[in-house]
Each structure stands twice: as structure tokens, then as C-alpha cells.
Amino acid sequence: MATVNKNLSDYDKNSVPNAKDFRFGIVVAEWNDTITEGLFKGAIDALLENQVPAQHIIRWNVPGSFELIYGSKKMLQTQNVDAVIAIGCVIQGQTKHFDFVCEGVTQGIKDLNVQTDIPVIFCVLTDNTMQQSIDRSGGIHGNKGTEAAIAAIKMAYIRQQASLSHQIDNQHLLSSGAIQIEEGKPLELKE
Numbered sequence: 291m292a293t294v295n296k297n298l299s300d301y302d303k304n305s306v307p308n309a310k311d312f313r314f315g316i317v318v319a320e321w322n323d324t325i326t327e328g329l330f331k332g333a334i335d336a337l338l339e340n341q342v343p344a345q346h347i348i349r350w351n352v353p354g355s356f357e358l359i360y361g362s363k364k365m366l367q368t369q370n371v372d373a374v375i376a377i378g379c380v381i382q383g384q385t386k387h388f389d390f391v392c393e394g395v396t397q398g399i400k401d402l403n404v405q406t407d408i409p410v411i412f413c414v415l416t417d418n419t420m421q422q423s424i425d426r427s428g429g430i431h432g433n434k435g436t437e438a439a440i441a442a443i444k445m446a447y448i449r450q451q452a453s454l455s456h457q458i459d460n461q462h463l464l465s466s467g468a469i470q471i472e473e474g475k476p477l478e479l480k481e
């Protein structure tokens with residue numbers, strides 16, 4: 291389904307977990323800042339609307355979308371966050387640079403999701419024209435920042451639940467007679 295058939299700001303509020311205990315990092319590219327500021331507003335409004343305290347949100351700026359990769363990596367490595375939202379706007383120019391920036395930031399953020407335990411949400415517009423970006427950052431097609439914030443809440447919840455279920459599994463195994471093997475400690479075999 292193309293964006294023209296789905297407003298980016300529409301979401302089922304009943305499907306969104308309460309996010310009052312989650313903490314979010316938002317990394318914002320300064321290139322096309324009239325657009326990225328609009329995306330940031332959409333994201334912030336959606337987080338606050340879903341009970342995220344303002345003090346649970348940290349924002350860093352980076353020069354351009356390509357730097358979202360490094361900025362998001364350092365955000366999740368150094369800040370206590372449950373998800374990171376990477377906000378950028380890449381608009382086709384006269385050369386192939388658009389292709390390389392878009393591919394690079396896409397692959398880089400994908401890699402962060404594979405290699406780290408913190409979800410990084412891809413809130414990067416990759417548009418042919420400025421008008422397309424305007425339409426998707428609070429215009430006629432809604433706001434991709436809103437979409438990204440809801441995705442961030444849902445992924446933070448999935449991460450939390452996955453961690454809890456892992457702990458439950460461990461407890462279940464231990465209570466059913468499994469033994470916890472501790473490095474460097476001789477294995478005591480039960481009689």
C-alpha cells in the first residue's frame with residue numbers, strides 16, 4: 291500500500307502499549323531542517339500523547355542523514371533508551387548522490403537493528419521532490435514522524451516482553467531441576 295492510500299498519522303490507539311516507562315532517543319538530521327523539524331514534531335506529539343514523559347526523551351542533532359547511523363549508534367551505546375528514532379529527509383538532486391545516501395543510511399540503520407539490542411526506527415524520507423517531503427511531514431499524507439513514534443513504542447514493548455519471557459523461561463528451567471552453570475566454578479553433580 292502506497293503512502294497516498296494510507297495517512298501516515300493514522301493509528302489505532304488501542305493497539306499502542308502504555309509507554310510511560312519507556313525512554314526514547316531521537317536523532318535528527320539538519321539537512322532539509324524545515325522537513326526534519328516537522329517530522330520531529332510529529333514524533334514528539336505522538337510520544338507525549340501516549341504517556342511518554344518529556345524527560346524520558348533525549349534529542350541529538352547530526353549534520354545529515356548519513357550521520358544518523360553514527361549518531362544512533364552512540365545514542366544507544368551511551369544513553370539509557372528503549373528505542374531510537376532516526377529522523378532525516380533525503381531529496382533527489384542532480385546526481386547519483388541521493389542513491390548512495392539513501393542506500394547507506396538504510397543499510398546502516400538495518401545493521402544497528404541486527405547488531406544491537408535497541409530498536410532503531412527508520413524515519414527517513416527519501417523523496418523525489420520537496421513537495422513530496424512536505425506532504426509526508428505533516429501535510430496531506432500525514433506525518434512519518436508520528437508513524438515512527440508509534441513504531442518505536444511498539445518495538446520497545448516487544449523488546450521488554452521478549453526480555454521478560456526469557457527470564458520466565460530461565461526461572462522455569464531452574465525450578466524444574468536445571469542447573470545454572472557458572473564460569474570458573476566446578477560443576478557440582480547432584481546425587
Ligand SMILES: Nc1c(NC[C@H](O)[C@H](O)[C@H](O)CO)[nH]c(=O)[nH]c1=O
Binds near residue numbers: 319321354378379382
Ligand atoms: N543531500 C542530502 C544529504 N546529504 C548529506 C549527507 O547526508 C551527509 O551529511 C554528507 O554526505 C556528509 O557525510 N543529507 C540529507 O539528510 N538529505 C539530503 O537531501
Ligand SMILES: CC(=O)[C@@H](O)COP(=O)(O)O
Binds near residue numbers: 389
Ligand atoms: C541527496 C543529496 O545528496 C542530493 O540532494 C545532493 O544534490 P546533488 O545530487 O545535486 O549534488
